[in-house]
Amino acid sequence: MNVIHSLTRAQMRAKPRRTLTTLVGVVLSVAMLTAVFAGADSFLDLMRRQAVADMGSWHGRVLNTSEAVAQQVADDFRMDQVALTANWGLDPAEGGNYAGAALFGANEAFYQLLGVECVEGALPETSRQLAISKQLAEQTGWTVGSQVTLDLVRAWSVSGIDPDGEPFYQAQTGQWSPSPTGFDHTEPVGSAVFTVTGVVELGGFSDGFTGWWPCFTALDSAPAGSRWGAYFTMKHLSGEIWQVMEDIAAWQKAEDPEYDPKTDGRFTNRSLLLYAGVDQEGSWLLTAFYSLMGVVLAVILVGAVSLAQNAFSISLAERTRMLGMLASVGATRAQKRQSVLYEALLLGLAGIPLGLAAGCAGMAVTLPLVSRQVQELFRFGVPLYLAVRPLPLLGAAVLAALALLVSALRPAYRASRVSPIDAIRGEGEVRLRPRDTKIGGITRRLFGFTGALALKNCKRSRGRYRAIVLSLALSVVMLLAASGLSFYVDQSVTMRYGSDIPPAHATVGLSDPTVDPAPLLAQMQALPGAGESQVTGGLEVGQMGSWQVPESQLSAPARRWLDERSEYRVQMGLAPLAAGGVYTVQPMLLVLEDEDFAAWAGRGVTLDTDLLDCVLVTDNYLADLGSFAQLKNALRIEKGFSQTFDLGEGGFADTWRVTALAAEAPANSGDTTLAGEGLTVQLVTSRTVFDAFLARQAAASRTGAYFWTVLYTGAGDPLRLQDSLMEWASADPDGISAYRSAGVSDMSGMQSFAFLLRVFCGGFVVLLCLVCAANIHNTVTTGFELRAREYAMLRSVGVTPKDFARMLRLESLFYGIKALCWGVPVGMAVLALEHRAISLNFYSDFQVPPEGFVLAVVLVFAVCGLSGWAARRRLARQTIVEAIHTTML
Template identity: 30%
Template sequence: MNIFQKVTLQSLKKNKVRTIVTIVGVILSAAMISAVTTFTASMSNYMLQAAIASEGAWHGYVPDADIATTQEIVAAPEVAEASAMRHLGYALVDGNSPYVYVLSSDEETTEMLSVRLVGGHYPTSGNEILLPEHLLNSNKNTFKIGDTITLALGQRMVDGYYLTQGNPYQEEETLEVRETRTFTVAGVYRRLSDRVEPYEAPGYVAITGPDGNGNADSRYDVFFAMNRPGDIYSFLEDHTLNGKTNDRVLLYSGTTDVSGFENALRGLSAIVIGLIMFGSISLIYNAFSISVSERTKQFGLLSSIGATRKQLRGMVLFEALVVSVIGIPIGILSGILGIGVTLLFVGDLFATLLAGEGVPMTLCISAPSILVAIVVALVTVLISAWIPSGRATKITAIEAIRQSRDIRPDKKVRRSSGLTYRLFGLPGVLASQHYRRSRKKYRATIFSLFMSIVLFVSASAFTDYMVTMAGQGLDVAGYDVSMSLRQ
C-alpha cells in the first residue's frame, strides 16, 4: 500500500459520516441491480420449470424406433439421459378415439415425460396400467382405479403396411390382434403433451409398468435429454433421426435455434439496469463530488510536493474501490434477500399463470446473475468516481490550496422578494439566497427528482407490460363449445 492509499484511508476514517453515506449509496445501487438480475434468473427458471411440468423434461423424441436406433441414442456421449417406452400395441376401446395405445415404461420415463397423476399410483409392474383422464371422460363404460381390464393388443394395418401414432385413423385400416393381456388399473393421469400424443392421434396413450419381454422386433418411443440443449438439432441431423424437439423447453433453456423469450427478458432487464445505473451514478457522484470538494486543499498540498495527476485520480478511484468492497457484497446480499422475501409471498400467485401448471416461482440464484450484478455495480461506482476525479487533476496546486474555485465571495447584493418571506419565512429567504448565489448547487437536486420520476414511471410501465403479457397468455376463447368433424 503506497502513501496515497494510506492518506485516502485516513480521509475515509476521518469523515465517517460522508463515508457511511457513500457506502449506503453503493449498497442501494448494488441491491437494486442484484434484485433485477436475480428476478430475471428466477423468471427464466420459472418459465423453464412450467414448460417441463407441461411438456416434460426431454429435449428430443424419436417415435417408432427399432432396437438398434434405441441403443445408438442411449449410448451417445452427447445424451445426458435417455428412456425408452416399448410398444405393446393398439386395442379397440369405446371413446372419441377408436384405440388405446399401450406403452411399457419405467419410473425414469414417467419423470422425463412429467406424467401427472390425477389419482392412484404409478404402475410398478407390467400387469398394472395407467389410463389417461380424457379416456375416462369420453368412455361410456368408465374405468375405475382398481378395475381389471382385458385388452386385445395388436397392430394397425392398411394395405400391408403398419400404422403408427403419427398416422391418423383411416376407415379402411384393420387391427391385427397379436396377444390378449389383462391389466389392473393402477391410476389415472393427465393427458400428455400434444408433442407426444397429438390431438389427431388414433389412440389414447396408456402406460404400463416395466415389462422385460422385448425382442429384436420390438419398437420404441425414445425420449432423451442432451448435455447441452442446443446440440439437439445437430444431433438429430448427424444421426439422421426422424425425431421431434421439445420446442417450449428448448425456448426457455436459451438455445440459439429457438429465439425470443431469453432475448426479450434480457433486453427488458438491461433497460431497467441501465435506468438504475443512471440514477445510481447521480447519487454516488454527489458523494464523491463532495469528497473531492472537501479534499481540494489536500490535493493541492500533495500536488505541490510532486504528486502527479494520475496519482491524484488514483486516490479518488481507490476510495471508490474501498467503498465498493464494503458496499457491493452487502448490496448483493440485500437484493437477493429482498427478491427472496418478495417471491415467498407472491410466488404462489404464479402457480396458475401458465395454463394452470401449478408451478410457483421460487428464488433462483445463479452464478452469472451474481457476476453481472457485481460487475455492473462496480462499473457504476467507478464511473461515479471518475467524473469528479477529473476535477482533482485539472486545477493547479495554488488554486487548490487557496480553494479559489470552491469559495467565491459574491460582491453583488442580492435581495429576496417580500413574497418569499411571507410564503416561506426566514428559512425560505435563506434558501432562495443560497440558490441565487450558485445555481449549479441545486442542479443535482433537480436531476435526482427527475431520475426518481423516470424510475417510477419505468417501473409502472414494466408492471403494466407484464400484466398485459400475462393476460394475453391466459386469454380465454370467446366461445363455449368447439366441435371437430371427420369427413
C-alpha cells in the same frame, strides 16, 4: 496501507453520516441491479420448470418410429439420457367413455425425463408387470394387484395418398389417435396377462392422450413391429441439437419403412430450449426479454452513477484543501487520484456484497408474494420463487463495480489536478462565472433578496446543481412513467372487460315474448352458491333493426379510429367497416329492473311505455378484432332521436326513442360493444318499458331474440357457483329457452397483469427514488455544510434566524421547481409514447394520470424539504463563531 489510504479512511470516518448515506445509495443501486438479474433469472427458471412440467425435461424426441431408429438415438455419442418407449399395441375398450388402453414398454429414463410419477404402488420391473395411468384406473376400476388381460391390436389410419395413388397408412399408438371406429386397418397382436403394480400420473407424457389412456410395462420383450419413441437430453445443450434432429430425420428415412414425412414425429422441447437460450425461431422472444432487462438496467445505472459520482465529487470538495496540502508536500497526481479510487473501492467492498444480499432477500420475499398472480397471468402450474444462478449474480456485481469505477473516474481525475494553491485559496468550490449568478427580476420580486440569494447558491456549483436536478427529474420521469403505465393498463382492462364486471353471470335466451321469465330467473337466482344477484335483460344485436350513418356525421376521433380499423381489416382481407362512406349502426338494448334503472338514470328520467323509450349511453367502448376504443358519443346522437324498425316475417317491430343521454353505462353491464360488421350504440331501458314492448310483440304474434341475465354480484360461494353454473348451462334444453350460457369473469389474467405491473413498477420506482433521495440528501447537506462559514457571515451581518431558515428552505424548493421543470415535460413525453403504444390496441383520447403528477410533486418537495431540513438543523446547532473558526482551520 499507505498514507493516502489512511487519510481517505480518516476522512470517511470524519463524515459518518455522508459515508453511510452514500453506502446506502450504493447498496440500493446494487440491490436493484441484483433484483433485475435475480428476477429475470427466476422468471426464466419458472418458464423452464413450467416447460418441464408440461412436456418433460427432454431436449428432443422422435415418436412413432422403428426400433432401429430408436436404438440409433440411444447409441448416439452426443446423447446424455435417452428415454425409450415401445408401443406394443392398443386394447380397445368394450363400452365405457374411453377409447381403450395403450400399452407402452418403457425404460427407467422414461419416467425421469417425462416426469411420469408413481402415485401408488411401484413401477413395473418385468414385462409381466403393469403401471397404469390414473385416468385408466378411473375408467377401468383396476387397482394395484389386479390381474388384467390386454387383448392387443395394432391399428393404422389412412393419413394420405402416395404419389402412386395408394393410400398411406399411419400406425396408431394411442397418442393423437382416433377412437377404434376411426381405424382403417387393424392386426391382432395377441393377449397378455399383467399384474398391476402401480398407478402413475402422466406428467409430460399426457400430451396427445384424450380417449386412449396409457399403461406401462418394462421395455424388454416388446413384440417385433412395435412403434418406438425416443426422448433424449444432449450432453452439451447447444445449437448442435439441430444437427441431431437432421441426423434422426436421415435415420428415419433409411430405417423406418412406415416413415411418414408429413407427420415425421420429430420435436424439440421448444420452450425448454428457448429458456436455455438455444432456439432459433424463438430468439426474438429472448431478445425482447433481454432488451427490456437492458432498458431497466440502464435506468438503474444512470441513477447509480449519478449518485456515486456526486458522492465522490462532494467528498473531493471536502478534501480539496487536504489534497492541496498533500500536493504541497510532494504527493504525486497518481497518489491524489488514488484517494478517490480508494474510497470507491471501500464503498464497493462494503456495498456490493450487501446489495447482492439485499437484492436477493428482496426478491426471495417478493416473488412468492406475486407467484399467484404470475401463475394466473401465464396459466402456470408451478410456483414462482427465487432461483438465481451464480453467473447472473456475478453479472450484477461486475456491473455495480463498473458503475462505481466509472463514477469515480472524473472526480479522481479532478483530484489529481488539485494544486497547492487550492489548499491556500479555500475549500475547492468551483470557480464562479458572473452569468451563473445572474438572477431574473421576477425571482427577486417573488421571493425577495433571500430568495434570490438562495437561487444563486443553488446554481453556484454547476455539477452538483445538475446532479440534483437530474436525480430529481429522473425520479419524476420514472414516477410518471410508472403511474402512466398503470393508468393506461387499467384503462385497457376497463375497455376490454367493462368497468365493473361481476364475478359470474347466467344468461337465458328466449324468442317467444309470451314466456313468463319469473320461474326461470328464480331458478337461476337460486343456484347453489349464488348469493346476491341482479337481473338484467335485453335484445340481441340486430333485433332493433339498423340505420345508416354517413361518415361525415361521426365525431373526429371516431372517424380516425374507424378509418384505421377499416384499413387494418382490408389488409387482413376482410370487408371494411364502412361501405361507400356509410356506416351501418345497430342498437343494443339493456334492460334494468325499475329500481336499478331509476338509481342509475336518476328519478328525473321518465319513460313512455307506448314505445321503446330508452336512455342512450354516450361513452361506450368500441371493439374490433382485438382493438378497443373509448369514444365519446361517436355518432353525435341527440335527445329525441328515434327509429322505427320492422324485422319482417313475424319478427319484432316497434319504435325506439332516446329520452335522455347518459355518459356512463350502468355498472355490471359489460359496457364493451362490438363493432363487428358495423357500429353499435348502447341503449338502456326499464323493465316496465321492456315488458310493455314484449306485450305489444306478443299481441301482434311477433317473435325475436331477447335474453334475461342474472348477474351474481355477491356470490356466497364462488367455487360452488361456478360448478352449479356449468351444470345449469349444460343441462338439457327445457323447451322454452333458445340457449343457456354462463360464465365467470376472465378478468383475472389482466387484473393479475395490472397488479404485477403495479408491484414491479412501484417497487422499482420506490427504490430508484430512494437512490435519488440519498443522492440529493448527500448533496444538499454537504453543500450546506461546505458553506457553513458563508452562512455564518450572513448571520453576522444581520440575517435573522427566520430569514436564514427561509433562505435554506427556498434553496431546497428551487431544486424541486427546476427538477419539475425538466421532469414533467420529459415525463409527459414518456406518457405520450406509452399512450401511443397502448392505443394501437386500446384507443382512447390522451389523458394523464393526475395522481402521478401529485405523487411526483409531493415526492420532489418531500425529498428536497427533508434534506434541507436535516442540513438546516445541523447548521442551526453551530454558532456563528464556531462556523467561522471550524471552516477556517
